[in-house]
Amino acid sequence: MASLAAIQRLHGWAVQLTAPPLARAIGGVGIALFIFGLFLAATGRNPLSAYAALYSSTLGSRTGLSEVGVFMVPFILTGLAAAVPAKVGLINVGGEGQLYLGAWAATGVALYSGLSSPWLMLPAMIAAGFIGGAIWAGVALLLRVWRNLNEVISTLLLNFVAVLFVNIFVFGPWKSSGGFGYPYTPDFSAAATLPALFGTRLHLGLAIALAAALVCYLVLGRTRWGYNMRAVGGNVEAARRQGIPVARYLAVAMLVGGGLAGLAGMSEVAGIQHHLRPGISSDFGYLGFLASWLAGHNPLALVGAAFLLAVIFVGGDVLQITANLPSAAIYILIGLMLFLVLGLKKTSREGA
Amino acid sequence: MNTGLLVLAGALTGAVGPGISVLYATYGEVITEKAGRINLGIEGSMLMGACFGFAATVETGNVLVGVLAGALAGMALSLIHAYLVVFRNTNQLATGLAVTLFGAGVTAYAGRGYVGSSIGGLNPVAIPLLSELPMLGKALFRQDLLAYAAYALGPLLWAFLRYTRWGLSLRAVGENTSVAFAAGRNPARWQVAAIGAGGLLAGLGGAQLSLALTHSWTDGMTAGRGFIAVALVIFGMWSPVRAMIGAFLFGGAIGLQLQLQTIGAPISPFILDMFPYVITLAVLAVWTGAALRSMPEGLKGVLKGTI
Numbered sequence: 001m002a003s004l005a006a007i008q009r010l011h012g013w014a015v016q017l018t019a020p021p022l023a024r025a026i027g028g029v030g031i032a033l034f035i036f037g038l039f040l041a042a043t044g045r046n047p048l049s050a051y052a053a054l055y056s057s058t059l060g061s062r063t064g065l066s067e068v069g070v071f072m073v074p075f076i077l078t079g080l081a082a083a084v085p086a087k088v089g090l091i092n093v094g095g096e097g098q099l100y101l102g103a104w105a106a107t108g109v110a111l112y113s114g115l116s117s118p119w120l121m122l123p124a125m126i127a128a129g130f131i132g133g134a135i136w137a138g139v140a141l142l143l144r145v146w147r148n149l150n151e152v153i154s155t156l157l158l159n160f161v162a163v164l165f166v167n168i169f170v171f172g173p174w175k176s177s178g179g180f181g182y183p184y185t186p187d188f189s190a191a192a193t194l195p196a197l198f199g200t201r202l203h204l205g206l207a208i209a210l211a212a213a214l215v216c217y218l219v220l221g222r223t224r225w226g227y228n229m230r231a232v233g234g235n236v237e238a239a240r241r242q243g244i245p246v247a248r249y250l251a252v253a254m255l256v257g258g259g260l261a262g263l264a265g266m267s268e269v270a271g272i273q274h275h276l277r278p279g280i281s282s283d284f285g286y287l288g289f290l291a292s293w294l295a296g297h298n299p300l301a302l303v304g305a306a307f308l309l310a311v312i313f314v315g316g317d318v319l320q321i322t323a324n325l326p327s328a329a330i331y332i333l334i335g336l337m338l339f340l341v342l343g344l345k346k347t348s349r350e351g352a
Numbered sequence: 353m354n355t356g357l358l359v360l361a362g363a364l365t366g367a368v369g370p371g372i373s374v375l376y377a378t379y380g381e382v383i384t385e386k387a388g389r390i391n392l393g394i395e396g397s398m399l400m401g402a403c404f405g406f407a408a409t410v411e412t413g414n415v416l417v418g419v420l421a422g423a424l425a426g427m428a429l430s431l432i433h434a435y436l437v438v439f440r441n442t443n444q445l446a447t448g449l450a451v452t453l454f455g456a457g458v459t460a461y462a463g464r465g466y467v468g469s470s471i472g473g474l475n476p477v478a479i480p481l482l483s484e485l486p487m488l489g490k491a492l493f494r495q496d497l498l499a500y501a502a503y504a505l506g507p508l509l510w511a512f513l514r515y516t517r518w519g520l521s522l523r524a525v526g527e528n529t530s531v532a533f534a535a536g537r538n539p540a541r542w543q544v545a546a547i548g549a550g551g552l553l554a555g556l557g558g559a560q561l562s563l564a565l566t567h568s569w570t571d572g573m574t575a576g577r578g579f580i581a582v583a584l585v586i587f588g589m590w591s592p593v594r595a596m597i598g599a600f601l602f603g604g605a606i607g608l609q610l611q612l613q614t615i616g617a618p619i620s621p622f623i624l625d626m627f628p629y630v631i632t633l634a635v636l637a638v639w640t641g642a643a644l645r646s647m648p649e650g651l652k653g654v655l656k657g658t659i
Binding site for chain 2: 329338
């Protein structure tokens, strides 16, 4: 089979390219940019000017840089939502749905709690967002524990349910009467909005996300809990025989993961939108999941992966204008990066 | 009471059409998983099939060219997954999702000129006599050609997997690659072929969706049908024939939703839209325990996780 021979030759090159993590990430991203540049050139666009526009619209300006920070928030938090359960061997693909539930719960508090001080309101919204996301992850957890239904499938399907669940409210009882017929909830009070930073769209959510990443890094890497979690993820039977309460670790990891994705939803509505509407997430949950894989489930590396995705995401809007690319075309670039960074990994063991 | 019966009858009649695209994807995923691999990228393959099937039909005016283009586009995407998971040993779930994302990007780009285009498409062909049967006749035998092909494909795939040498090789690879290798089979080749065939079938399903069911192309129109197919494989216990039951159950959920919408039932349309996902989850929750015993050995590492 000629095609098989060709694949094996490609495979040989890929093996030679296998490299340490950071070099692999840089190499993978570089090759992806090169291939995407070829695609741009083939469709009659100048890749150099497109990449120049991408740079100046993101890292090259104050506004651009702050926008990158804005998009890092959901990527970091939904990435952690995948990374924390991954440590115990659970695969949470439900960040998208958990984000929606978190946004929904935080909105409920913002609109109906009647709290007037931001010192009470914001913590209440954070708690609600976390619990909302955790409950949605908990549904998948219960299905796993009671019915042995794999969490990959349940979390994926629950994403679609969550989006529709939010729609029930924003098109129904929560719909603002002053929204010109748009399916928006009323705007939040000032007490229910996360403070903006540096006079940009950047908001306190970034600090929350970075703090969450740091805490996860320390807990997972430096504490007995983190050690036990990795033991459970490595070999569940061995962990059980060491006397580690396996079920408790599995449950807590999944619920915390869902809660972190819920915080992403809370910070979207409280930091950016200031109301709830359909489509608050542009696939953030899925992209965060993939960012976590890019980062090898390391919370600090995840911040870097989220930064990269955010640059592409913000730059994609500019490419839409300057290079006349539909905004979804950046998924081609993100997909290429993932293929390369995942594929350039050493292949000694499966799925590590 | 009468309304209830009418709604049920309507749901039954409407169950087949929406189920066909999912059925193709489920067949595809059964083959892939029988070879010991899982491909979440079939959601992307379905999108590719829907987009390129539709575009090729608009360009050539020939719906058969469209069907072929859709199937090949679905296969092309799945071969990316095949290369990465088989030769590069990447994580199958992350790779599959990345493949789906990539497919969403490619189709959004390639399909943007075709949003709103109209085509003749694949239209129902009534089978004489059979289509006159009460209720089931209309539901089953007044469908498009891809639907009839799907009816035949279930038993054929079942027989292929069970009784042919190729089917045996495929299953052997899915149970234990080392043993299959020792028995003189090349596991990598079988797995690549199985993932490619899975993508081909998912692409066909996507083409059926845009050419026969909606007669249109819109971004992200598969709306998770590929993921539902992955779920239905478990429900169908990795059997192509049982997959048919699952796909028609999914179709029935959509049929029921449309019927309730038509009669103006006082239920939020969003709750009705949840039906296919929630019913799939509910059915799986009831069934999984027993179904897992039929899981190919080679899948256990990915699907069983730590519990």
